[in-house]
Structures are given as C-alpha cells and as structure tokens.
Amino acid sequence: MRNLEFKDQMHEYALWRAKVVQAIEMYHQWRIRYGMNDPHSTNTILNAISNLQTDRITLAFVAEFSRGKTELINALFFAETGVRLLPSTAGRTTMSPTELFYDEEGGSYIRLLNIESRLEDISLAELKQQPQRWTQFKLDSNSPGQMQEAFKELCATKMVDRQVADKLGLWNDRLAAEQGVVNPEKVEIPCWRHALISFPHPLLQQGLCILDTPGLNALGTEPELTLNMLPSAQAIVFVLAADTGVTKSDMDMWMNHVCLTRGGNKQGLAVVMNKIDAMWDDLAGERGYQDAINSQIKTAAATLKLDEAAIFPVSAKQALLGKVKNDNAVLEKSRLAALEQYLSRDILNQRRTILMGSLVRDIGFLVNESSSITELAMTNAGKQLEEFKKIDFENHDMTAKLMAETRDRQQLYMANIENFQASRRVFSVQAKMLIDSFSKEKIDPIIRSTRTDMAKSLTTFGMKQNMRKLFDDLRDLLQDSIDITNETRRLVKAIHKKFKDEYGFKEIEPPLFSIKPYQVELEQVFAEGEAFRLSAKTTMTEQSLVIHKLYSTLIAKARNVLRQAHADAISWSNGVLTPLMHQIKDHKKQIESRMQLLRKINDSKGSVAEKIALLEAEIDPLKRQKDELAMMIRAMQLDAVVKERA
Structure with missing residues (x-):
C-alpha cells in the first residue's frame, strides 16, 4: 500500500470523525x-465533541541508535518532499525526543527545550504549556530545503563538564569504561531535551502525530516518555536492524520501555x-536472501515472544529512494507496503473502535435516555388516543370526571416533586x-509530607522506604x-x-460510577x-535527582x-439523577397536555370525528420527534447501544 493510500485512509478517517461530530x-x-437539555448533558456532549475534534493518531517510533528509525519515518510520511526531511544520514543521529504534528493556531515552527530544564522540578507536560520556555525557529513549509536545514538542530550537541552531565543523567561510568573512556573532564551531550x-x-493536518524517540539512554533518562507519552500512543513501531538482530540493548528497550508501556497487551505493537x-x-x-530474512524474523519473534506476522522486514533506505525517484521496482x-497497510488498516480501525467506545461511554446513556423517554411519550399518547376514542364526549359528566382524574394526577405529580427533592x-x-x-x-498533604521525609533521609534505604x-x-x-x-x-x-415501583416510572438504568x-x-x-524504587540505577543516582524524577x-x-x-x-x-x-x-x-385536550374537546362544537382528528393531530409532533432522533442515532452510529438497552 502506497503512502497516497495511507493519506486517503487518514482523510476518510477525518471525514468520518467530522460526520460524527456533526x-x-x-x-x-x-x-x-x-426540552431535554440540562447543564450536565450539555457539558457531556460538548466534551465528547471536543474530544473528537482534537483527536490525534499518535505513532511512536522506538529504537536504539543506528537502526534507521528516522529514515523509516522519512520514507513512510515525508518522501513527497523530495528530500531526506529529518536528519538520518551517518553522523546525523536525532539526539532529542521529537514530536511532529500540526498546530493550526501556532502555524509552522520547531520548538526546542534546553537540556538544563531536566534539573527543574517541573514536568515536560507542564513545560509544553509554556511556549516562552522553548527556543523557536519558524519553518517555511513551502521550502523542504529550509526545513531540512532547520531540522539539523535536532542533532546538536555541546561539551560540558562531566559533573554537569552526571547531574543531567547523561553520564554513565560503566558504559564509558566499556568504551575505554575514563574520567574525562568534558562530555558531549545533546543541546536539546525535547x-x-x-x-x-497533509497527514499531520488530518490528525497524525509522530513521536520519534532516540536510543535507550534517552528513554532511561526521560521517564515521562515511558510513563506518559508511549502509553498514550495508538501504535508503537519498534525498529531493529536486520544485520544485527535483537541485541542486548534492543532487548532492554523492548522489555523495560516498550512492553511495560503496553501493560502486556501486544495490540498496536509492531516490529520493523x-x-x-x-x-x-x-x-x-x-x-x-529470502531465507536469511525469514531466519532473522523467526529468531526475533522467538526472542521477543511475538507473532511473526507482527514483524515487518523493510529497507527504509530503498523505500525513500524508490518514492523520491518514483521507482516502483526499488x-x-x-517491502514497505505491508507496514503501510498495517498502519492504515489496523491502526486506524483500532482507533475508530476506541473512539466509538468512548462515545458510547460518554453519551450512549443520554441517547438511550432520549430514546426511552420519546418512546414512552409516544406509547402514552397512543394509549390516550385509544382511551379517548371509546369515550362519549357528548356526556359532559364523563368529561368532568376525566378532568377530575387528571387533576388528581397533578397532585400525584406534586408528590413526585417533593419525593425527588428529598x-x-x-x-x-x-x-x-x-x-x-x-x-x-x-x-496533597500525603504527597508533600512524604517528599519532605524523603529529602531528610540520610540513606538510600530510608528514602526507598x-x-x-x-x-x-x-x-x-x-x-x-x-x-x-x-x-x-x-x-x-x-x-x-423507588420511582419505578411507587410512581410507575420507566426504569432507565443509570450509569454507575466505577472506581x-x-x-x-x-x-x-x-x-x-516499585520497579523504579528497586532498580540499581535509582540506588546509584544522586538522591535529589531521584526525588525529582x-x-x-x-x-x-x-x-x-x-x-x-x-x-x-x-x-x-451532577447527572446521575x-x-x-x-x-x-x-x-x-x-x-398538562391531557388537561388541555380535554378542555379543547369539551369546548369544541364539532363532530366526534373532528374531535378524534384533533387528538390524532397531537401525536404528529411526537412522531416527528421520534423520527428525528432515530436519524441522529444512525448518524452517530449508536443504533446498537439503543437496541441493547431497549
């Protein structure tokens, strides 16, 4: 499946969302x-609309360094620019986690957060709400060359004292020793944190968001990636190199950062x-060649405990070249087609299912309630019509009796009101x-007091307790x-x-709050x-940094x-009653309608047939109300919800 088709799928998905919103x-x-509106239902409906309008399909790409992850992103999404948009050539490794999306209000830009912000006691999510804290460069979306040049900043590094790198969590004595580096005065670190x-x-405008994460070191030192951003992604694409297979660091990422974020659920998880x-x-x-590829897939599937069908053999370099040069043979x-098909078919369908599930949860009850009350009003109006057809309205005593019964119902209604208020x-x-x-x-007091106690702890053991x-x-x-x-x-x-048994109300099962x-x-x-508390890294990390993380x-x-x-x-x-x-x-x-009808009939000088026609005319607005609701339920694709609860 070509990128154009993925684009079409995203466009179709965006149109579906817009129709549901309408x-x-x-x-x-x-x-x-x-007259069925109230503040709670209005708030619920407006929230549902907002959630649909702001929905994004987030695809997270995770890999150790030099696996060709950024090249894969270029091939999948940005080949039509005609250039290698994101830096992915040798020596141009992306150093900071990168999010790509479209901010209609903010326009075209690249915002970079300085690496020193790691030392502050403020989360990445909060920093995203403070644009003034970021270094911003404008992008010319009509000039791929200008964008390509601007994106080189993602690879920017600088030299700092080893103590500074250590505080930032960017120095590891053991790994450095393995590479033959011992006690250097200066250390190279990324300039940017995010x-x-x-x-x-076009794909970003349709709601696609791409999360490009650097290697194991970045995931280990930015817990928000593993704890917040990766779990919220609709799909995680884990990239391996076919020539190396699953290395020790690949396995570390897979177990501690990929599988952990999915909670053991392999849905929305693919390996390239x-x-x-x-x-x-x-x-x-x-x-x-084919045998070698199959062998690597089989070995990787066994190592990762994953179905072989979830592993996609790809050459991102050939895919990008083939698309840029318009060379179908290359x-x-x-072999990019199978991965594109998985993303456009499975992931979008999964997201649609999730959104429909949210819609059922958020407004399914309101729709069901509307349907039940409308149906009940129709039924009662029909019964009343049949009842009135059998009555001799020329008999004024009978009409007076019916009016007296209706007034008794009004008294019962007042009792209903009092009981409801109680x-x-x-x-x-x-x-x-x-x-x-x-x-x-x-x-907050629990969280604050524990932080104080942790800071006062003289030992790592005390802090962990x-x-x-x-x-x-x-x-x-x-x-x-x-x-x-x-x-x-x-x-x-x-x-x-109580209201069902004592007053004959239709029992509409309320949504019960679940903890x-x-x-x-x-x-x-x-x-x-607990994993963080017991990890060896926590034991070896400076105490204030552990508490901050x-x-x-x-x-x-x-x-x-x-x-x-x-x-x-x-x-x-606010809404359950x-x-x-x-x-x-x-x-x-x-x-009130019954009393009004009785008065009309009593005052009418027309024939019995004319009086019956007057009654039948009262049902027409209810039919229209019911038909309108049925049409909207179909448009919201909530037919099954109403049938289930009918």
Missing part, C-alpha cells in the same frame, strides 16, 4: 428543541526489521463524601474511596427503583514505581489519575 451537534440541538515540530503536512538490503548476497541470490524491493438531598450528602474522598486536600510508604498511603486512600463508591451506587439504584479504571491505572503506576513523572501521573477521578465523580453526581428529573418533567407535560 451528528452529535444535531443531537444537542434536538435536546434543546424538545523538540516540537508543527507544519501543514530494517536494513534488509544489508543482507543481500550476490552469491546466495534471491532464495538465499520501492517494491523495500431523594436528591440524601444523594447530595453521599455524593459529597465520594467527591471529597478524591480531593486535593486529602491527596518512604517511597514505598507513599504508594501504600495512596493505595489506602483509594480503598476508602472504593467503600464510599459502593455505598453511593447502592443509594442511586434504590432511588431509581475500577482509576484503580487499574494507579496499580500500574505503583508497579512502575519520581515526583515529575510517577507522582505527577498518580496525582493526575486521582484528579481525573475527582472530576469524573463531580460530573457523574437527571433521567428522573426528565421523566418528572415529561410526566408534567403529559398531564
């Missing part, structure tokens, strides 16, 4: 038009066996307990929240059941923290998980 916006207007590149390439052209042997011929020889007051108390269990007032205590305290805090969550869930179920997703995320953070990555991540739980608990508690409120409002509307 359908959700129409659904929002529908809720407003028919690079952000934005320009209007690059530089297959180096295996060509004129004497062995095509058969020997391009075919590169139930909501009880729920508010319980919901506050749930929300407070995740509040920063509970979390405090680290362990922090994880245990956060785990205990979460356990308290689990108990409160279970009690809150029981209360919500009881309130919904499990946050529990799973935190346990993963704790597992990563821990707090700028793992603890920041744990705090974000709990912050998200807090925000989600607030959102859920909304279906009851909507049914009460709808019940009121039905009573």
Whole structure:
C-alpha cells in the first residue's frame, strides 16, 4: 500500500470523525428543541465533541541508535518532499525526543527545550504549556530545503563538564569504561531535551502525530516518555536492524520501555526489521536472501515472544529512494507496503473502535435516555388516543370526571416533586463524601509530607522506604474511596427503583460510577514505581535527582489519575439523577397536555370525528420527534447501544 493510500485512509478517517461530530451537534440541538437539555448533558456532549475534534493518531517510533528509525519515518510520511526531511544520514543521529504534528493556531515552527530544564522540578507536560520556555525557529513549509536545514538542530550537541552531565543523567561510568573512556573532564551531550515540530503536512493536518524517540539512554533518562507519552500512543513501531538482530540493548528497550508501556497487551505493537538490503548476497541470490530474512524474523519473534506476522522486514533506505525517484521496482524491493497497510488498516480501525467506545461511554446513556423517554411519550399518547376514542364526549359528566382524574394526577405529580427533592438531598450528602474522598486536600498533604521525609533521609534505604510508604498511603486512600463508591451506587439504584415501583416510572438504568479504571491505572503506576524504587540505577543516582524524577513523572501521573477521578465523580453526581428529573418533567407535560385536550374537546362544537382528528393531530409532533432522533442515532452510529438497552 502506497503512502497516497495511507493519506486517503487518514482523510476518510477525518471525514468520518467530522460526520460524527456533526451528528452529535444535531443531537444537542434536538435536546434543546424538545426540552431535554440540562447543564450536565450539555457539558457531556460538548466534551465528547471536543474530544473528537482534537483527536490525534499518535505513532511512536522506538529504537536504539543506528537502526534507521528516522529514515523509516522519512520514507513512510515525508518522501513527497523530495528530500531526506529529518536528519538520518551517518553522523546525523536525532539526539532529542521529537514530536511532529500540526498546530493550526501556532502555524509552522520547531520548538526546542534546553537540556538544563531536566534539573527543574517541573514536568515536560507542564513545560509544553509554556511556549516562552522553548527556543523557536519558524519553518517555511513551502521550502523542504529550509526545513531540512532547520531540522539539523535536532542533532546538536555541546561539551560540558562531566559533573554537569552526571547531574543531567547523561553520564554513565560503566558504559564509558566499556568504551575505554575514563574520567574525562568534558562530555558531549545533546543541546536539546525535547523538540516540537508543527507544519501543514497533509497527514499531520488530518490528525497524525509522530513521536520519534532516540536510543535507550534517552528513554532511561526521560521517564515521562515511558510513563506518559508511549502509553498514550495508538501504535508503537519498534525498529531493529536486520544485520544485527535483537541485541542486548534492543532487548532492554523492548522489555523495560516498550512492553511495560503496553501493560502486556501486544495490540498496536509492531516490529520493523530494517536494513534488509544489508543482507543481500550476490552469491546466495534471491532464495538465499529470502531465507536469511525469514531466519532473522523467526529468531526475533522467538526472542521477543511475538507473532511473526507482527514483524515487518523493510529497507527504509530503498523505500525513500524508490518514492523520491518514483521507482516502483526499488520501492517494491523495500517491502514497505505491508507496514503501510498495517498502519492504515489496523491502526486506524483500532482507533475508530476506541473512539466509538468512548462515545458510547460518554453519551450512549443520554441517547438511550432520549430514546426511552420519546418512546414512552409516544406509547402514552397512543394509549390516550385509544382511551379517548371509546369515550362519549357528548356526556359532559364523563368529561368532568376525566378532568377530575387528571387533576388528581397533578397532585400525584406534586408528590413526585417533593419525593425527588428529598431523594436528591440524601444523594447530595453521599455524593459529597465520594467527591471529597478524591480531593486535593486529602491527596496533597500525603504527597508533600512524604517528599519532605524523603529529602531528610540520610540513606538510600530510608528514602526507598518512604517511597514505598507513599504508594501504600495512596493505595489506602483509594480503598476508602472504593467503600464510599459502593455505598453511593447502592443509594442511586434504590432511588431509581423507588420511582419505578411507587410512581410507575420507566426504569432507565443509570450509569454507575466505577472506581475500577482509576484503580487499574494507579496499580500500574505503583508497579512502575516499585520497579523504579528497586532498580540499581535509582540506588546509584544522586538522591535529589531521584526525588525529582519520581515526583515529575510517577507522582505527577498518580496525582493526575486521582484528579481525573475527582472530576469524573463531580460530573457523574451532577447527572446521575437527571433521567428522573426528565421523566418528572415529561410526566408534567403529559398531564398538562391531557388537561388541555380535554378542555379543547369539551369546548369544541364539532363532530366526534373532528374531535378524534384533533387528538390524532397531537401525536404528529411526537412522531416527528421520534423520527428525528432515530436519524441522529444512525448518524452517530449508536443504533446498537439503543437496541441493547431497549
């Protein structure tokens, strides 16, 4: 599959996203038009729209130095520029992690973060929100040559004192000794810690984001890459060199940085066996060449414990040459097509499935609620029509009796309102307990006090014990929240059941707040923290640097998980009783409509047939309302959700 087809797939994916966004916006207007809107549902819908509009497909490329990773990125995405856009020639190794995307507001630029920022107690994610902290160069997207020149800065290095390199985590005595370097005064280090590149390439405009990570040393010294950025990527492409196979450092990266980020899940994980052209042997011929490639794939699959189908033999050099020269024979020889097909078909489909899953989770309940209430209104209107058809409206006593019954229903409605308000007051108390269990007032003191204790520790052992205590305290805090969550869930179920049993409301199963997703995320953070705590590197690293790394990555991540739980608990508690409120409002509307109809019929001088026609006309708006909703449910592709819960 050629790059043009991948571009087409991305374009089709972007169009699909835009259509779903349009359908959700129409659904929002529908809720407003028919009086089903409320602040919680508006917020939920607008968030869903924002998530779709800002969605990016992130492909992360991971490899040890000299595996041809950047050349592969050039071949896959930027060959039509006619140049080797990103620096990937010998002696031009990318030194800093690089993100490529399109920032419509910011335009075309390359932003570079100085390496010394590692010493600051601020995360990379926070630094991205401070453009003034970055060195910025403008890019001319119409001049590949100018961009090519600007990108050479990604390889920039400088000489610093060995002590400075050590503080920055860029010096390793053991590795240096292995290379015959002992106690040098000056050490060569990268100038830049991280690079952000934005320009209007068609694929980047469609929402593609590329993460290019340097070798093992960068991953080891930038924990945010492994802990935050790689896990959020839709796919990780791990690049090996066919002529060397899986080396010790490759295996280290695979086990500690690639597999760890996927949590054991191999979905969205591909291995590229690059530089297959180096295996060509004129004497062995095509058969020997293929056998050599198959042998390396088989060995790599066994070593990495991966299916052979997930390993793609490629020559990035031939692929780039074939595309630039428009030489199909060379391009075919590169075997890039299978990898492009995997990226365009499997990864985009996986992302679409994930987005639909998020959509079902975010607004599936609202759509189902709308469908249930609309269906109920239609059913009640139909029953009322059948009831009225059998009544002699010439009998004024009968009409008066019906009007009296309707007034009794109004009294019952007032009781509904009082009971609902009482139930909501009880729920508010319980919901506050749930929300407070995740509040920063509970979390921050634990994190602050542990940091103080760690800094005071005189030994590495003492520091590690405090680290362990922090994880245990956060785990205990979460356990308290689990108990409160279970009690809150029981209360919500009881309130919904009460209104179903006592007032005949349709039972619309409310979405129940679940703490499990946050529990799973935190346990993963704790597992990563335990590995960090027990690692030999932590023992050998200067104490203040260890604390900084821990707090700028793992603890920041744990705090974000709990912050998200807090925000989600607030959102859920604001909306979980909304279906009851909507049914009460709808019940009121039905009573008022019934009373109005009875008055019209009573005052009408027309025939019985004319009165029946008047009743039937009242159902037409409900039919239109139902048909409009059905059309929007199809456009949002949520038909299955409504059928499942019908």
